[in-house]
Amino acid sequence: xxxxxxxxxxxxxxxxxxxxxxxxxxxxxxxxxxxxxxxxxxxxxxxxxxxxxxxxxxxxxxxxxxxxxxxxxxxxxxxxxxxxxxxxxxxxxxxxxxxxxxxxxxxxxxxxxxxxxxxxxxxxxxxxxxxxxxxxxxxxxxxxxxxxxxxxxxxxxxxxxxxxxxxxxxxxxxxxxxxxxxxxxxxxxxxxxxxxxxxxxxxxxxxxxxxxxxxxxxxxxxxxxxxxxxxxxxxxxxxxxxxxxxxxxxxxxxxxxxxxxxxxxxxxxxxxxxxxxxxxxxxxxxxxxxxxxxxxxxxxxxxxxxxxxxxxxxxxxxxxxxxxxxxxxxxxxxxxxxxxxxxxxxxxxxxxxxxxxxxxxxxxxxxxxxxxxxxxxxxxxxxxxxxxxxxxxxxxxxxxxxxxxxxxxxxxxxxxxxxxxxxxxxxxxxxxxxxx
Amino acid sequence: xxxxxxxxxxxxxxxxxxxxxxxxxxxxxxxxxxxxxxxxxxxxxxxxxxxxxxxxxxxxxxxxxxxxxxxxxxxxxxxxxxxxxxxxxxxxxxxxxxxxxxxxxxxxxxxxxxxxxxxxxxxxxxxxxxxxxxxxxxxxxxxxxxxxxxxxxxxxxxxxxxxxxxxxxxxxxxxxxxxxxxxxxxxxxxxxxxxxxxxxxxxxxxxxxxxxxxxxxxxxxxxxxxxxxxxxxxxxxxxxxxxxxxxxxxx
Numbered sequence: 001x002x003x004x005x006x007x008x009x010x011x012x013x014x015x016x017x018x019x020x021x022x023x024x025x026x027x028x029x030x031x032x033x034x035x036x037x038x039x040x041x042x043x044x045x046x047x048x049x050x051x052x053x054x055x056x057x058x059x060x061x062x063x064x065x066x067x068x069x070x071x072x073x074x075x076x077x078x079x080x081x082x083x084x085x086x087x088x089x090x091x092x093x094x095x096x097x098x099x100x101x102x103x104x105x106x107x108x109x110x111x112x113x114x115x116x117x118x119x120x121x122x123x124x125x126x127x128x129x130x131x132x133x134x135x136x137x138x139x140x141x142x143x144x145x146x147x148x149x150x151x152x153x154x155x156x157x158x159x160x161x162x163x164x165x166x167x168x169x170x171x172x173x174x175x176x177x178x179x180x181x182x183x184x185x186x187x188x189x190x191x192x193x194x195x196x197x198x199x200x201x202x203x204x205x206x207x208x209x210x211x212x213x214x215x216x217x218x219x220x221x222x223x224x225x226x227x228x229x230x231x232x233x234x235x236x237x238x239x240x241x242x243x244x245x246x247x248x249x250x251x252x253x254x255x256x257x258x259x260x261x262x263x264x265x266x267x268x269x270x271x272x273x274x275x276x277x278x279x280x281x282x283x284x285x286x287x288x289x290x291x292x293x294x295x296x297x298x299x300x301x302x303x304x305x306x307x308x309x310x311x312x313x314x315x316x317x318x319x320x321x322x323x324x325x326x327x328x329x330x331x332x333x334x335x336x337x338x339x340x341x342x343x344x345x346x347x348x349x350x351x352x353x354x355x356x357x358x359x360x361x362x363x364x365x366x367x368x369x370x371x372x373x374x375x376x377x378x379x380x381x382x383x384x385x386x387x388x389x390x391x392x393x394x395x396x397x398x399x400x401x402x403x404x405x406x407x408x409x410x411x412x413x414x415x416x417x418x419x420x421x422x423x424x425x426x427x428x429x430x431x432x433x434x435x436x
Numbered sequence: 437x438x439x440x441x442x443x444x445x446x447x448x449x450x451x452x453x454x455x456x457x458x459x460x461x462x463x464x465x466x467x468x469x470x471x472x473x474x475x476x477x478x479x480x481x482x483x484x485x486x487x488x489x490x491x492x493x494x495x496x497x498x499x500x501x502x503x504x505x506x507x508x509x510x511x512x513x514x515x516x517x518x519x520x521x522x523x524x525x526x527x528x529x530x531x532x533x534x535x536x537x538x539x540x541x542x543x544x545x546x547x548x549x550x551x552x553x554x555x556x557x558x559x560x561x562x563x564x565x566x567x568x569x570x571x572x573x574x575x576x577x578x579x580x581x582x583x584x585x586x587x588x589x590x591x592x593x594x595x596x597x598x599x600x601x602x603x604x605x606x607x608x609x610x611x612x613x614x615x616x617x618x619x620x621x622x623x624x625x626x627x628x629x630x631x632x633x634x635x636x637x638x639x640x641x642x643x644x645x646x647x648x649x650x651x652x653x654x655x656x657x658x659x660x661x662x663x664x665x666x667x668x669x670x671x672x673x674x675x676x677x678x679x680x681x682x683x684x685x686x687x
Binding site for chain 1: 572
């Protein structure tokens, strides 16, 4: 059963323009959903309808199949379970200090003071803001304010978190941090709904996409399905995601495998099929179609890893012993990914691992791991989009270490093995340290 | 761009000390300073408070002196008037300006010095409070002192949105300036009027958005304010008592 659904939803602004006209949506529990459409086309209105702030003119909103009731007790229940983060953090953060703002929700739920205290401290640690708890909001950066706004909502422990344009006005690193945080929340079972007009982000991040235009849902489905349909996108006034556009262009030129829909850079790289041809000198007696062992190559001649065993399949023999051959490369010292669970963090042990396993690239995933790494002055090569970048690095023969903790460990292992399964490329991945 | 006392208070080392102790010290300083008849006591208070603010609170000395310059300037001009037009007793010095004879006598001089020292004493107490106690720490004090909750809640919201609107006002002003909104008096008046009316509409809208946001987090008509407990340390109590005894003995 969908956790949230609407039936024939219609909402008209007081001035008579229709914000929504017959919108039908169904939100599955535990998914990451993106509502994509141009600005000012009813996304915010829809969100306010989903937590009962606005009452629909026609149709109904259902929570676990039960239609919303609009008495104050039912509304309170809905609002506790469906949290909403507004686009402009200043609209939402009203208390004079970070701590008091995060405490607002739990206090309204009527918890005793020490429960509130515990929840607030836990939430602040989770979003990495403990050091800012006594600051007034006007001393925070945009990204920090956004994290406070999110903390204020997750402190109430809702099942669904709705975020209206969470990435607007954020710098790229700030946006990546929020994405990571949303992934983390989703991994622990929260249903996340965002609205955005950033097609790249919606395409790469979400499990399911609703395309909105003119107050109606004009398309819904898996991201590759929605963003693979240029006509549909044009109808919504949007363009194709960059990854997909690049893929289509290289596919049209025969440089990539057909019928794929790469969602991120590793998948795009994986779709590439460069004809790796080279002039080689062949000994006499070799015929077209034979395979030559060219031995080991390294340096500039090894394209994918530091050392490669290269075989050449002779395609065409030219005069004077020269031939065109297709290279078959196999990395000898392949890269690897090691995952370290920060739950059992020992500075000495970690240093030993980095040294012994010859780690070249270190990345941290999840706020807690980043905090520990920052505190202990560890140099982090990757701080955002960690899994994707680690895969890319490993494919290039680098040895990567991902620092993470709790359920994120499992999440990382799964993402990497999913990639290996989908691409057919084996990536050497394992846990290290006491925890592993 | 902004140079608010509150910003200095937020980073003061004395911020997390017990608010009530700070308030007591300040009230004591004000009362003793004003009731003192000799200039020595207020000057002692001014020195102690200044030392506490700069040395314990780590407020930059330069900023502190610049801040103190303002009331000192006022006090000096004020006491010049007192010096020449008040008091009685033996003449200290006199001179002639445009045919008027200005005479300073002993009583006037004493009074002028007392006024200056009291001003310094009082102001340094107020600066001690302002530079060590940000507004956000005072809400809990207001609550304890029995002020109605709705007044405190309103002032909390007002405090928060002062800064939001300050930012809005600054950006509107910049937008007007780059389009030559302040080139002459007439344009300036017109621009300020526009700024004020826009700000009014914005704050009205902000109020509605705020209500939505609060409702979404189950607002039920009251804000809960948690007071953090900061017990007075024994060293602080001892230091404060020594200061009080010293000030009283100078009376």
